[in-house]
């Protein structure tokens with residue numbers, strides 16, 4: 086199963102289609118193509134018994150990729166889209182070629198992983214005792230929360246939770262991965278206390294947090310951890326980490342900061358918003374979001390190794406090891422782990438932290454520009470405060486519109502169908518909003534103009550339709 090004599094030619098061809106892809110990402114598309122009939126036929130084929138020429142197969146793959154939704158394009162403003170970096174894609178090819186398993190000590194690759202964790206921690210201002218790369222914020226969060234559970238309830242990994250009642254605390258706008266962690270850990274989603282947020286900035290209200298913790302302690306419920314979100318997925322809100330750390334310290338509770346989306350901004354002019362970060366027991370950040378590298382590349386950083394070893398360490402007949410020597414498999418959820426750190430290490434080497442900071446400031450500026458332009462043009466409703474980070478919820482308002490929620494839901498769909506921009510809908514305080522998020526190195530202020538203008542044009546064309554439909 087080798088490419089044999091074809092190898093050079095296949096690599097050259099792969100290089101040429103990759104170059105074409107990167108070139109196409111430099112500009113937004115005017116429309117998003119649908120899957121054509123040739124690809125529909127290809128996609129309904131059964132598994133091939135005999136292989137074909139790799140050049141033909143690569144050409145097919147290239148065509149399928151071109152009919153897929155690429156986050157790399159400059160007006161992809163949906164979800165927390167990011168953009169990928171060329172050097173990151175090259176790193177993925179290299180890491181895949183060497184196919185190192187990071188489960189156990191893997192020589193220089195393990196040193197690169199450790200060094201990259203240190204570089205990230207310096208960049209963000211979190212002094213850590215170590216950490217690992219994982220497949221995403223979800224897994225980083227689960228990894229940290231399992232350690233927090235074992236820390237609060239020693240032996241629970243062996244005996245289960247039996248009759249112990251426990252609770253986790255987080256903002257009402259926390260990412261679902263935290264609820265999922267509670268479900269998977271056997272705590273149950275009902276143990277997740279969703280703390281009310283304040284209206285200015287939408288961060289968690291620490292007074293309510295402390296009240297909930299006290300009520301639980303009085304009722305014999307064991308607090309396992311508080312999750313502070315440093316950049317909520319919905320609006321980019323940052324919970325007051327320092328106030329939360331004070332409460333955690335007072336009651337001896339683990340503090341985890343979920344910075345999957347927003348934490349890279351701790352390296353920018355917004356750093357003061359993250360005050361108290363260094364007091365957290367664990368911190369997660371996704372480099373495949375706002376550090377621009379291709380998916381999936383998350384980092385979990387920790388203050389102490391011991392709770393992780395207690396939560397995950399094991400000695401199996403097929404991986405015997407000295408108890409003193411802990412491998413990543415003894416402290417992380419995943420077993421086989423690809424060399425994810427390489428793409429961030431290479432990106433940091435090639436671009437330097439100054440370029441990262443400049444790109445982040447650029448996205449923050451785009452978000453501010455989008456907010457002010459939407460607010461001032463009179464066509465949109467915006468939140469009553471400037472964007473905390475790079476997420477800018479806006480609502481299109483047409484005078485006399487019978488149902489602004491239906492209108493904005495349909496408008497989000499119309500923008501996605503139109504394809505020149507891509508934006509996701511979101512529900513904020515029960516209302517329907519559009520939620521552009523700026524995390525792409527390729528986006529410019531002109532892209533913001535184009536997005537807003539097309540939203541207005543599509544919105545005006547749309548309003549009478551649902552007005553009569555309802």
Ligand SMILES: Cc1ncc(COP(=O)(O)O)c(C=O)c1O
Nearest residue numbers: 165221222223260262318345346
């Ligand atoms: C705040 C936050 N936490 C966790 C996640 C989950 O990250 P992933 O999709 O990498 O698992 C997200 C995803 O958007 C997020 O915004």
